[in-house]
Amino acid sequence: MRMHLRRRGLVAVGLAGVMALTACGGSDDSGTGASGDGEAGGTLVFGASADPVTLDPAYVSDGESLRVIRQVFEGLVTTEEGGTEVVPALAEEWENSEDGLEWTFSLRDGVTFHDGEPFDAEAVCANFDRWYGFTGLQQSSSVSYYYQTVFGGYENNESEDLSDPLYESCTAQDETTAVIRLTSPSASFLTGLTLPSFSIASPKALEEGNADQVSGNADEPRFEGTFGQEPVGTGPFEFESWEVGNRLVLSRFEDYWGEPAKLERLVFRPIAEGPARAQALQAGEIQAYDGVDPADVERLRGEGFEILERPAFNVGYIGFNVDVAPLDNLQIRQAIAHAINREALLQANYPEGSEVATQFMPPELFGHADDVPTYDYDPDRARQLIAESGVSNPTLDFWYPTDVTRPYMPDPAANFQAMQADLEAVGFTVNPNSAPWRPDYLAAAQAGSAPVHLLGWNGDFADPDNFVGTFFRTKQPAWGTLPDEIYTQLEEARTEADLDRRAELYQAANRAIMEFLPGVPYVHNKSFLVTAEGVSGLVPSPVSNEVFQNVTVSG
């Protein structure tokens, strides 16, 4: 008896196997059909590379979290569509006082949060005071990185490493006027506020969602509250649902103060692998994704997909420790700059559209100078400079990272090989050193023990201080000692309130930097988004500030 049962079981298993096989041969499929339905006002599925970490804007600095946060939340100011200029968002206009310490924001009237609460000056101040009042683990730079970048410290700094806070107070003068007082004049304050980290959240939802409850035990930060899973802002899309690993759904916020979003729903689908995202796009399961592999660009374009180029907002450079011989010699540094064939390097190792860098910040940004000293590819000039330098048999300890790709450096080893060949061709001896990116390579570069190293920077927000200021405003072991003039120029530029004057100061600083040549910037690399046919209205932004408000799907 038992045997019979067993046998039948086996047959059933066999049948199931056959069914599994035929299923791939004969099903008509509705699941893979494009979900856009051909009408504007439908659903767009965006292929993300990962799930957000949390949707509390104050706690994140990763791109996938920020992408969703940008749809749900708004700050006082933002960047213009497709550019870097600061434009109004929840604040209609703003004014800086004579002494540069007081910023008065006139707020938009008639704005409501997704939970129906009114947006007003009280709400603005509640958010600023929340960030300023962060305690314990909230003060860890892994939790509130961007706050620290812009504001330095907190009301009660719990670590000596934190600097004094830039923020002093926020006053709700009337319903639509918020006055923010700083402890010292800062011009990068306003551009810093374009970061989604400074989004205004519904104070009621923050409280009900226990947003500030980051605890559990002291060893591990644990976001106990639910706000990060159910965010409430004022943006064109409101949060609907989130299943980790499967999809995150936003829907149009009907009571949006401006033009409501065209899309009814916006779905984020996490697909970690680039090739898998490409296939999901081709199969019609997603209608757009970010981080297109440069190698796929031409192929996808050929198949009728639209490639959107995001303007370069990064810089790749060869960094020098100018305190170490022979790099303390200006002519040696100039010889290196003249020896490297940057055009050929970009041709070979970078996608179409990447640009040769002439200075340490991208051309989209104000303060970029057209008249910096440039160092064209000229091997003869390089040899001559070496001869004039008086350094015999110049030797370079050249470091490059392994097992990493960065937006400004898709293949560090390939870059190194090209540069090594160029340098040896003019008479340098190159000692190659490589190390894993984390932690060895970065540690060596930051400590100044990698005299020549490949590195770069992705801009966080549209302010020159986030580029040249990060590198050269203060003395750093990575670069060694720069002329005092550069430090003071950059400090002055950081606090200057007048935008035109700031731009001039940064241009002057860029000229001085490229004169002194603490490194050789060589590339601004582009990144790519792709959209399926029928998707329109997505405008790529240099700072990745892409809001899907005007995006439509059809076909």
Add this chain to the structure above:
Amino acid sequence: MLRFAVRRLLLLVPILLGLSVLVFLFVRALPGGPETALLGERATPERLAEVRETYGLNRPLPQQYLTYMGNVLQGDLGVSPTTRQPVRDEIARRFPATIELATTAVVFAVGVGIPLGFVAARRPGSWVDNASTVGSLLGISIPVFALGYLLKYVFAVKLGWLPSSGRESPTSFADHPTGFYVLDGLLTGNPSASWDALKHLVLPGIALGTIPLAFITRITRAAVLEVSNEDYVRTAEAKGLERSVVSRRHVLRNAMLPVTTVIGLQTGLLLSGAVLTESVFAFNGMGSFLASAVFDRDYAVLQGGVLFLAVVFVLVNLLVDLAYGVIDPRVRTR
């Protein structure tokens, strides 16, 4: 039988203790550390030290281990520093996906492999036999990710019959009370959601099931061949029993013992997550979870995840041993 099962369960204790030590040490031998993974390229030495302090990474190893095991015994696997979610919840969320995928792969491998191996053995030298030999070799030697992308290219991109990624359509908006999507569709009275989830299982299931399929086919063939030459089979045939009855009653049942071992082992492996398949198909199971934990040096996830999977693996093997008893009564009396 019961005593056998209990003894095997007790054996789990030393196995898991030893394993927990190994996992604990292995995770700490990874290059870099969670503190750099957390802080990234902007980290200063002071910040790194601070994070080591808050995460307790600067305490002596034995102390870290004891703290950890104490928590594990209370069911607390810690919190992932990267996702900031309790590891236990993360596992609970991903393991159903892995079970669904592994089940599909096993059903595919067993459902195709046993009949194929059986036919091949009963007709040695026939075209079925030759095809199954070549097919098994191919199945073992094609890298899973290559097969995955190929299957997707043909059936999702070119033909458009099956979805290429995920566990369900991004726009299906189904509810998931249990996390087993196929089951959830039935439970919530939404059979189209079940169908949708099933379709999403086909391609990854086949990609993942190919290697087990190859093993099962070859083992079945070898076992059936061996049994076919036994005296009792010859006797059964000599006394005039129908060939099909001999095949089923005498050959297949006796050949199942080694095949069961292989199925058990393969199931254990499949349940421990399929890193490549899951990545290629954006299938959010244990494999991709652990793989990203390795990349992020997420100690908590690695420790908790590996420990959990080890328990699963050992339990599956226990089940296989118990299954022997069902198939072969001699094992029970021993």
